[in-house]
Amino acid sequence: MSRPASTKPTERFGNPAAQRLFARERTDLRFGPLNVFLLIAIFAAGLLAHLSLHAFTVAAVAVCLGSALVLAAVFRLTQAWEAVLILGTADCLVIYLTLRPESEVLLGTVLLALLVAPSVQIADQWERAVLLRFGRFRGLKPSGPFLIWPVVDEVARFVDQRIRVSDFSAETTLTADTVPVSVDAIAFWMVWDAEKAVLEVERYEEAVILSAQTALRNAIGKHDLAELLSERDRLGGEIQTVLDEKTSAWGITMQAVEIRDVIIPAGLEDAMSRQAQAERERQSRIILGTAETEIAEKFARASEYYRDNPVALHLRAMNMVYEGLRQKGSMIIVPSSAVETMGLGALGGLTAFGRGALEGRPPDAPEPEPTAAATEGSAPRR
Numbered sequence: 001m002s003r004p005a006s007t008k009p010t011e012r013f014g015n016p017a018a019q020r021l022f023a024r025e026r027t028d029l030r031f032g033p034l035n036v037f038l039l040i041a042i043f044a045a046g047l048l049a050h051l052s053l054h055a056f057t058v059a060a061v062a063v064c065l066g067s068a069l070v071l072a073a074v075f076r077l078t079q080a081w082e083a084v085l086i087l088g089t090a091d092c093l094v095i096y097l098t099l100r101p102e103s104e105v106l107l108g109t110v111l112l113a114l115l116v117a118p119s120v121q122i123a124d125q126w127e128r129a130v131l132l133r134f135g136r137f138r139g140l141k142p143s144g145p146f147l148i149w150p151v152v153d154e155v156a157r158f159v160d161q162r163i164r165v166s167d168f169s170a171e172t173t174l175t176a177d178t179v180p181v182s183v184d185a186i187a188f189w190m191v192w193d194a195e196k197a198v199l200e201v202e203r204y205e206e207a208v209i210l211s212a213q214t215a216l217r218n219a220i221g222k223h224d225l226a227e228l229l230s231e232r233d234r235l236g237g238e239i240q241t242v243l244d245e246k247t248s249a250w251g252i253t254m255q256a257v258e259i260r261d262v263i264i265p266a267g268l269e270d271a272m273s274r275q276a277q278a279e280r281e282r283q284s285r286i287i288l289g290t291a292e293t294e295i296a297e298k299f300a301r302a303s304e305y306y307r308d309n310p311v312a313l314h315l316r317a318m319n320m321v322y323e324g325l326r327q328k329g330s331m332i333i334v335p336s337s338a339v340e341t342m343g344l345g346a347l348g349g350l351t352a353f354g355r356g357a358l359e360g361r362p363p364d365a366p367e368p369e370p371t372a373a374a375t376e377g378s379a380p381r382r
Contacts, residue, residue, distance in 0.1 A: 027079035028154035029118050036072045039117040043068035046109025054102045063098050064106055067091045068113075075118065081151050088114040115150045122146075123158060128194040130156045140194055159194035163255060168209050170216045179225045182263040185236070187212050187243070193251025201250045208247060212257070215242045225264070232259040 047064040054060070074087055092110050096103045122145050123129045129141035133153050141155075148155065169184045189208055191197045197204045219239050220228065228235065240257040247254060306312055 028081045029079055029148065030121055030155060030158065031075045031079045031118060032122060034122060035117050035120060036076060038120060039072050039075070039113050040068045042113040042116060043109055046106055046112070049109075050102075050105040053105060057099075059098055060102075060106070063095055064109070067095065067110065071113070081118075081154065084114055084118055085151070119148055119150050120145060121148055121155060126162045127158045127160055129158050130194055130198045132156050137195065137199060157194070157198045159191055159197060161191050161194065163188055163190045166205070166209050166212070167260075168212045168216065170213060170220060173217050173220045175220055175225050175228060176222060177224045180265060181220065181225065181228065183216060183220060183228070183259060184261045184263075185212070185216055185239070185257060185259050187240075187257045188255035189243075189247070189252055190255065191252050196249070196251030204250055204252060207250070208243075208252060211246055212239070212243055215239045218242075228259075228262050232262075235259055 043064055047061065050060060050064070071087055071091060074083055088110060092107055095106045095110065099106060121129065121141070123141055123143045125143045127143060129146070131138045131141055131148065131153060132155075133149070138153070165186055165188050167184065167186045169182065171182045172180050173183065174180055187208070191204070201207050216239055219235055219242075223231075223235065236257040236259050240254050243257065244254040306316065
């Protein structure tokens, strides 16, 4: 089976020089707005000097200004000394062939612009520039403008020393109790030594993220699902400690690691929900049974007081009857044993005597029987 064609520039160009030119992972310099301004200003000054010495021609103006714009755009995109040398040489050739023998001023202008414009570099307040000369480390440049030697110097990296945040995750990782989970987390880290970060690690951003993912998977495998759900802060602290021990040698420190989310399978989530519901029902029944036990204990203690104190028992019985009879139309059903024990019969007689007195008849008189008219009147109407 034939091997598919590679789309990576490093595989299309076997020559190391071609790889360095077409597949660069970093730049030699930073060609910013100030560099573009210097380049165009130098070309404009050279054009004025050329017109002061030679007659005005449209070709001279077009070649000079066109060269300035093209070189500024290409240098802005490539930001490599190879592009400066190749395009600068081509531009000199075009100017010489177009304006000879009156091209000496513009040729000098091109050389001056190629040497001066890219040599002025600016680092932002939060950055440190790693400077290499002939491929060897020459030092760190602080924030602000600084100069580099053309061609022989290169700014390998502008290192951001602010606190950064990177998100990472561990998908379908087994916990200590063999539950597959997916965990999302974020890490706060910063570069405190730009020299170590650039010279000792090829791509330190990628190294930090991959190390964080590995540490997260290891931490998940050492803990149960319940610990992952309830002790996220402790898990993040363990990961942060492991990562800080590894990245300190790279000039990088881990500020904190936070667990954002723990995703469990849908079936397990449903089972855990049912388990929690059953546990709450069990707790409610236990609470109800405990309340019943406490009530029974209170009743047993009250019976001991009433057993040795009949007066208190009678008073309690009278209170119960009063509470039941003060509502209109209420009816009290009392066991016969309670009537004999607490003397509710006499109490009931007293109550009946009071009602008879209010109705104007003797207490021992029988209840009047309903008349026929009353019976007919009480019959339901059709």
